Amino acid sequence: MAALIPPRPDQGLGAGYHSPQVDVAVRLNTNESPYPPPQAWVDELAAAVTAIAFNRYPDRSATALRAGLAELHGVRPEQVFAANGSNEVLQVLLLTYGGPGRSVAVFEPTYALHSHIARLTGTAVATGDRAPDFTLDPGEVKRVLADADPAVTFLCSPNNPTGRADPRAVVTDVVDLAPGLVVVDEAYGQFAPWSAVELVDDDAGLAVVRTYSKTWSMAAARLGYVIGPASLVAEMEARALPYHLDAVKQAAGLLALRYRAEMDARVRAVAAERDRLFAALADLDLETWPSDANFILFRPRSRPSAEVWQGLLDRSVLVRNCNSWPGLDGCLRVTVGTPAEDDTFLAAVTEVL
Ligand code: PMP
Numbered sequence: 001m002a003a004l005i006p007p008r009p010d011q012g013l014g015a016g017y018h019s020p021q022v023d024v025a026v027r028l029n030t031n032e033s034p035y036p037p038p039q040a041w042v043d044e045l046a047a048a049v050t051a052i053a054f055n056r057y058p059d060r061s062a063t064a065l066r067a068g069l070a071e072l073h074g075v076r077p078e079q080v081f082a083a084n085g086s087n088e089v090l091q092v093l094l095l096t097y098g099g100p101g102r103s104v105a106v107f108e109p110t111y112a113l114h115s116h117i118a119r120l121t122g123t124a125v126a127t128g129d130r131a132p133d134f135t136l137d138p139g140e141v142k143r144v145l146a147d148a149d150p151a152v153t154f155l156c157s158p159n160n161p162t163g164r165a166d167p168r169a170v171v172t173d174v175v176d177l178a179p180g181l182v183v184v185d186e187a188y189g190q191f192a193p194w195s196a197v198e199l200v201d202d203d204a205g206l207a208v209v210r211t212y213s214k215t216w217s218m219a220a221a222r223l224g225y226v227i228g229p230a231s232l233v234a235e236m237e238a239r240a241l242p243y244h245l246d247a248v249k250q251a252a253g254l255l256a257l258r259y260r261a262e263m264d265a266r267v268r269a270v271a272a273e274r275d276r277l278f279a280a281l282a283d284l285d286l287e288t289w290p291s292d293a294n295f296i297l298f299r300p301r302s303r304p305s306a307e308v309w310q311g312l313l314d315r316s317v318l319v320r321n322c323n324s325w326p327g328l329d330g331c332l333r334v335t336v337g338t339p340a341e342d343d344t345f346l347a348a349v350t351e352v353l
Pocket residue numbers: 030031084085086087088111156160185187188210211212213219222223224
């Protein structure tokens with residue numbers, strides 16, 4: 001008789017990665033853009049959707065979208081692979097290059113999905129620590145790479161949740177040292193002073209992951225991509241499910257590229273607002289860390305993070321409690337919102353403290 005058997009035991013799943021989705025007035029917990037995409041994009045997309053042949057499968061290789069992204073980044077279309085959010089890109093990367101007998105290297109604290117997806121794909125996780133200011137520690141990087149011989153080394157620049165971008169020299173040093181592939185997650189790359197995309201080469205073991213979820217204001221669309229060597233893209237395509245990228249999403253992603261000026265303007269506005277928020281937090285009883293992204297990590301000096309998180313929630317402001325994340329005891333992370341949302345947050349956090 002059929003039996004409801006236990007799930008496979010080798011994935012070492014912990015609590016997973018969830019941010020509570022509660023109904024609040026001010027939602028500053030998941031690093032989205034506080035601004036919707038341009039109305040003209042919505043209208044153009046609605047028109048494009050009416051032209052889709054919905055009885056047919058979509059373009060399996062997303063030809064037009066990849067060509068558009070290649071043009072945006074100055075690479076060839078064969079160097080672009082797109083999927084349903086950068087999380088799925090990371091999953092296909094590790095289906096391709098991780099697996100039993102292989103490991104990834106991560107430097108904590110960093111984006112939890114790198115190690116989570118590694119475990120899901122049966123890949124061992126070798127963990128290094130960041131320096132006390134959360135920058136990469138070159139000695140620690142060297143130690144982890146030498147000890148673990150990882151198939152994939154993850155960098156995250158700017159790093160979620162700590163906020164800083166890695167300088168070019170740090171990334172090139174890791175690329176020189178790493179025995180396997182280096183994956184630079186640039187989910188917040190538009191806020192950074194430089195991009196590792198400029199280092200991508202068909203002969204180098206480097207791939208850069210990007211997303212539409214943040215600065216493109218398209219988190220609901222679930223679209224991300226990787227820029228890497230053409231051979232890496234071909235191997236990933238062979239492992240992605242057939243027709244994994246639906247026609248609506250392909251159209252949405254391609255159309256968005258026409259609104260780059262608006263996207264750049266949003267990045268400038270959010271960065272200016274981040275600097276205002278950072279300055280205001282400096283006046284409170286908190287430790288903060290400088291950010292090159294659209295969020296700020298902070299630690300209340302005299303209140304437990306859970307109490308501050310709950311106090312904010314009681315005032316209808318939702319932030320991320322990072323207390324249980326490696327190396328982040330007592331820390332919270334706030335996403336930069338609109339000036340009005342940030343004022344509400346600042347008033348609430350001042351009251352709670
Ligand atoms: N990478 C980083 C560093 C992130 O912070 C996020 C979103 N939290 C992602 C990847 C995933 O983004 P998405 O799947 O929406 O593209």
